[in-house]
Amino acid sequence: MKLMLYLALGGTAGTLARFLLQGALQSPGSTFPAGTLIVNLAGSFVLGFLMRYLTGSLAVSPDVRAGLTIGFCGAFTTMSTFAYESVLLLEGGEYWRASAYAAGSVGGSVLAVIAGLGLAGRLL
Numbered sequence: 001m002k003l004m005l006y007l008a009l010g011g012t013a014g015t016l017a018r019f020l021l022q023g024a025l026q027s028p029g030s031t032f033p034a035g036t037l038i039v040n041l042a043g044s045f046v047l048g049f050l051m052r053y054l055t056g057s058l059a060v061s062p063d064v065r066a067g068l069t070i071g072f073c074g075a076f077t078t079m080s081t082f083a084y085e086s087v088l089l090l091e092g093g094e095y096w097r098a099s100a101y102a103a104g105s106v107g108g109s110v111l112a113v114i115a116g117l118g119l120a121g122r123l124l
Helices: 002-025 034-055 062-076 079-091 095-123
Strands: none
Touching: 002 034, 002 062, 034 062, 034 079, 034 095, 079 095
16 A cells, blocks of 8 residues: 555656656747657656666665656656657658657667666665
8 A cells, every 4th residue: 555655646746747847848839849858868867767776775665666766757757748749740741850859769768777877876
């Protein structure tokens, strides 16, 4: 039951953080989804950091770790919005922007996880 509470709290916090940050970062009138890209890169970095740091230390319980990773990071980042926005760019004939967005999202997220893992590894 405690695990469910941590997941719900993390998920709520991640959803609200994503809504606020994505909205603040997205340029009005721009067709390039910079807000989603930055949120997904930041979330990937945070997930990489948390997984390395929290599994390498006794800083928090496994339930809290799940709330932070599955709950917060899972709600903060978004694959479905990434896919939808990619399709919108393609349908609008913005092939270069769609390619840049897809490459930046996938490649950048992988690099962000690696950076998060690396930073956490140095702190342990």
